[in-house]
Amino acid sequence: MSNLSKDNNKHKVNTINKILRSGTTPVIVKLAENLTEQLAFLYEISYIFLIGRKDLGKGPLCNLTNGGEGTSGNILSEDTKHKISNTISTLGRWKGDNNPSKSEEHKKYMSNILKDRTFSDETKRRMSISSHGSKNGRSKLNEEKVIEIRKLLKNGVSNLEIANIYNVSDTTISLIKNYKAWKHC
Numbered sequence: 001m002s003n004l005s006k007d008n009n010k011h012k013v014n015t016i017n018k019i020l021r022s023g024t025t026p027v028i029v030k031l032a033e034n035l036t037e038q039l040a041f042l043y044e045i046s047y048i049f050l051i052g053r054k055d056l057g058k059g060p061l062c063n064l065t066n067g068g069e070g071t072s073g074n075i076l077s078e079d080t081k082h083k084i085s086n087t088i089s090t091l092g093r094w095k096g097d098n099n100p101s102k103s104e105e106h107k108k109y110m111s112n113i114l115k116d117r118t119f120s121d122e123t124k125r126r127m128s129i130s131s132h133g134s135k136n137g138r139s140k141l142n143e144e145k146v147i148e149i150r151k152l153l154k155n156g157v158s159n160l161e162i163a164n165i166y167n168v169s170d171t172t173i174s175l176i177k178n179y180k181a182w183k184h185c
Contacts, residue, residue: 011055012062014167021164041068132184140168143185146176153177 019026032043044067052059053066076084119127134142141149145166152162159173166173175181 009062009064011064015062017167018165037070041070044068044070133182141166141172141182143182146182146185149173149176 016026031047032040035043048061048063048067051061053061053063055062055064133139133146149162149166152165153159153173153176159170159177162173163170172181
């Protein structure tokens, strides 16, 4: 569980955290040992297929792929290593007050650029639609989860309980309930 904070699969992390909050321990099973990488990939693909992925509605697994695409044998070229190193060092120089986008001069410059910009009603409509629901990069929910939330609400589950399940605020659940958020689904 110590690597959980570094995991990019937010669905899996949320599922495990939900299990831990309920006071139970997630079941972790080692299915085989001493396998070659190729055989391990075949096992992974087979078990994911047999047990089923939750995102596809075929089972409980939190995997986001069908498996077999691991990168353990991946070797980076010197050029790629150099590019990664340069990117990381550049980002490090821009932390905190050194970030040019945080200077008053830059903020004033950007404000002046955007101040006189006008958009047609059609452009405004398209911009609005392009960031609705799961298309919004900051969204914790997607259309499928919102439909589940509405079903839970109809079954009498409280806003706070649902908010805890989906790791959102009870205000968000209230907005969904009253069709003030996620109106499109």
